[in-house]
Structures are given as C-alpha cells and as structure tokens.
Amino acid sequence: MFETDFPPRTSGSGELLGLVPYLLGYHPADALVAIIRPVGQHLPHAISLPLNEPAEALLEHLATHVRDRTAGIILIGYGRAIHRAKIFEVSGALQLFVPVLGRFLYDDGILTCLTSGCDCTPDGGIPVDPRSTQLAAKLALTGRVVLPSRQELDTLVAGDPRAQAETQAALNTLANTDIAQVAALTAPARAGERLTAEQVARLCLALHDPDRLTAAWHQTTGRRWQRELWLDVTRRAPQQHVAAPASLAAWSAWRLGQQALAEAALDRARTADPEDGFTRTVSLVVGAHLPAHRLRWPPTPHLPAATSRIQS
Structure with missing residues (x-):
C-alpha cells in the first residue's frame, strides 16, 4: 500500500x-x-x-x-x-x-x-x-x-549461560591448537547438524583471525542454515568471543530481510565489544536500510574488506 x-x-x-x-x-x-x-x-x-x-x-x-x-x-x-x-x-x-x-x-x-x-x-x-x-x-x-514480542526477538540472540560455560570449558582445552578454516568448521551446520561445544569453541577462535573472519563474512550469503548457525554460536559464545558471531548473525538476518533481528544481533555485538571494527562495518550497512539484493555478495576478489578490525 x-x-x-x-x-x-x-x-x-x-x-x-x-x-x-x-x-x-x-x-x-x-x-x-x-x-x-x-x-x-x-x-x-x-x-x-x-x-x-x-x-x-x-x-x-x-x-x-x-x-x-x-x-x-x-x-x-x-x-x-x-x-x-x-x-x-x-x-x-x-x-x-x-x-x-x-x-x-x-x-x-x-x-x-x-x-x-x-x-x-x-x-x-x-x-x-x-x-x-x-x-x-x-x-x-x-x-x-x-x-509475539520484542522479548522473544531478544531471546534469539541472548547468551545461554550453561552453553557458554560448556564452550569456555572446551576453549580451555584448545591452547596451542591449530585454527581450522571456517568452511570446515561450519560444514556440520550446512548438513543440518548442531555444532558440538568443541566445534563452537574452535569457531570462536577462528573468528579472531582476520583472514578467517573475512572468509566467514564472504561466505555468509543469507541462507537459513547460516542464520541458524550464527544465532546458535552467538548464544553459546563466551562474552569475549561474541562480537564476531553476533555480527555475522546480523549480516545473515539482514540478507534474509529480517531487519529487526539484524539490529538485535548488532546490539548484542556492540554490548560485547563497543570498539569492534567489524561490528561497526556491519552496522553501517544494516543501518542504511537498503535492500540486500542491491549489494553484490560476496564481493569481487579485488575489493578489500571494509573493516578496521580486519585491517588492524
């Protein structure tokens, strides 16, 4: 109308x-x-x-x-x-x-x-x-x-204390472990499986690596399994690891046209790390309220990633 x-x-x-x-x-x-x-x-x-x-x-x-x-x-x-x-x-x-x-x-x-x-x-x-x-x-x-309510929307991105503790316990056992590629770490989710606590922990570590974070961003094209994956990791990641998966959850929701969910996920990311450059980049795009189909994604290889977190 x-x-x-x-x-x-x-x-x-x-x-x-x-x-x-x-x-x-x-x-x-x-x-x-x-x-x-x-x-x-x-x-x-x-x-x-x-x-x-x-x-x-x-x-x-x-x-x-x-x-x-x-x-x-x-x-x-x-x-x-x-x-x-x-x-x-x-x-x-x-x-x-x-x-x-x-x-x-x-x-x-x-x-x-x-x-x-x-x-x-x-x-x-x-x-x-x-x-x-x-x-x-x-x-x-x-x-x-x-x-039904804003509260239920916020619940989708809220931390799960028990799951966060399980992820932290797994993180404590992964010292000096080689970081796997994001595509390999997310393969179970693509197949419809929920990640184990150890897999979530490995993914949290991987997203602290600039190249792997960029790869995860470029691979997040708005498929529903990706939205469910990043929301799940956002709920299960300890606070110091939340910014990246929450921002990816926001990106995936925005690609699917779910603006309110994207903004809720960004609120969670900003609360976890107000200075995170990747979160700021995603916030700028989501906040522009442009239809996702107007943005060619993933970007062409010669375009640099526009995020200060990745560049830092």
Whole structure:
C-alpha cells in the first residue's frame, strides 16, 4: 500500500497496523513506533521506542534515524490515551524538519487518528486486530514470520549461560591448537547438524583471525542454515568471543530481510565489544536500510574488506 498511498487513508489506516509487526519483526506493546520512508524507496522501515520515555528522549532518538532523504514519517503510539499529549509533542517537534504524514494511537484494540481534520478514522477510532488484516494475511502467506514480542526477538540472540560455560570449558582445552578454516568448521551446520561445544569453541577462535573472519563474512550469503548457525554460536559464545558471531548473525538476518533481528544481533555485538571494527562495518550497512539484493555478495576478489578490525 505504501507504493501508492503514504500515509494510507480510509480502510488503509487499519491495514497500517497489520504492516507494523512485519516491519519490526514482532508485535509491539507500550511503544512508540515510527514508520520511516526514505526518498526514492517504496518500502519503509520502522523503529520502536518505549512509550513511557520522556518526549525529549523519544525525539532525540528519532532524530538520529531521520535523514535528509526522508520522505516522511508516521508515528503510532501503542498504549493508553494518557500518551496522546506526548505523541503530539514528539510529532510537533519532528514536523519542523521532516514531514509527519500521520499520527495514531492504538489503545485496547482501537486505532484512532490524531491528525486534526483527518477522516481516516472516526473520532472514536476503529476496532482493528493487526493479526487479521488483509495485509497481514498476505504477508504471512509469503512466509514472513512475526514474533509475539520484542522479548522473544531478544531471546534469539541472548547468551545461554550453561552453553557458554560448556564452550569456555572446551576453549580451555584448545591452547596451542591449530585454527581450522571456517568452511570446515561450519560444514556440520550446512548438513543440518548442531555444532558440538568443541566445534563452537574452535569457531570462536577462528573468528579472531582476520583472514578467517573475512572468509566467514564472504561466505555468509543469507541462507537459513547460516542464520541458524550464527544465532546458535552467538548464544553459546563466551562474552569475549561474541562480537564476531553476533555480527555475522546480523549480516545473515539482514540478507534474509529480517531487519529487526539484524539490529538485535548488532546490539548484542556492540554490548560485547563497543570498539569492534567489524561490528561497526556491519552496522553501517544494516543501518542504511537498503535492500540486500542491491549489494553484490560476496564481493569481487579485488575489493578489500571494509573493516578496521580486519585491517588492524
């Protein structure tokens, strides 16, 4: 619907709610969702912020996502009517430097348009179930998956203390061990097998080697087994080994069009090592919100890897 009408009007205001979870990757709650459409791109992207934050904090965060080439933004508050004033305050400030094309409140199953003079919803709002909209049904048929909550998304990249301890124990036995090539280490995952603790440990060590990290990056083309592999290693890697597999998990998710999962994995990588150059490189690409198919991958052999971690 964004290809022809942004923001949507009439019945489209209800359909808008069906789109949001597919943009985020999960169903939001107690959140301020901003749908951002860049100039020259039909499909928007979305970010979600805690609705209970002060208006100043919300605005500061949103400002970092609004660029010169932003065609417009829609704000949707998922929460109680007491947040109406905050939505107005944030949208009013945003309007000074980017077109705010719609502002809504979704409260207890009722969607209300907060734009003065707009007739896309009655004054009392319209009942909408995001899961039962036509758009949600169409997207579900394409195989798109939406998680029930942000917490479940974060769980996919959160550390598993028991598995991390098993990996650390394996690492302790691998001193002075030759580092294997990444392709050999990931072969069991390609065959549908879950890596053992020793295999995860060897992979963690390999990813500290610049050449092997580059090889792993170039080999991560967005296949589902790769996404599952790097998410599994991210959960099982001890904290000092997390940045590389989490960044590769983010890269794989982004290649599959799973922006929210990619950003969650990058959050885990940055928490583990805020100065990691490879993580910064992946963050720049993922943060550009460009379709993955626009980037030829793997790169041609004469192109150097653009990562300070690899160069250092």
